[in-house]
Amino acid sequence: MKKQTLIGMIIGIVLPIICAAGYFYYTSLGRNISVIDCFKAYKLMSALMFKILSFSLMPNAALFFLLVNKNYDDLAKGLLGITICYGVVVLLLYCV
Numbered sequence: 001m002k003k004q005t006l007i008g009m010i011i012g013i014v015l016p017i018i019c020a021a022g023y024f025y026y027t028s029l030g031r032n033i034s035v036i037d038c039f040k041a042y043k044l045m046s047a048l049m050f051k052i053l054s055f056s057l058m059p060n061a062a063l064f065f066l067l068v069n070k071n072y073d074d075l076a077k078g079l080l081g082i083t084i085c086y087g088v089v090v091l092l093l094y095c096v
Helices: 003-031 035-044 046-055 058-069 073-095
Strands: none
Touching: 003 035, 003 046, 003 058, 003 073, 035 046, 046 073, 058 073
């Protein structure tokens, strides 16, 4: 495995987590509750949690197209692989 592909995979794992955490932080500010309590509240509403986790994949998609256009194909390959895996996990969590 190339080093660039591994870096793309790491970015693909970290970026959705940062985006989802940012969303929980942003929504918790308006309600004056902690981020963990906000996460627990959304966890009880599985349909909304599915939307949030799915939406957190959007920065990966945008970064993928940017990397492909800039000819960083190995980075894009790692990012796409992790994004697909993450999407499948989110879909399985929603169905269960």
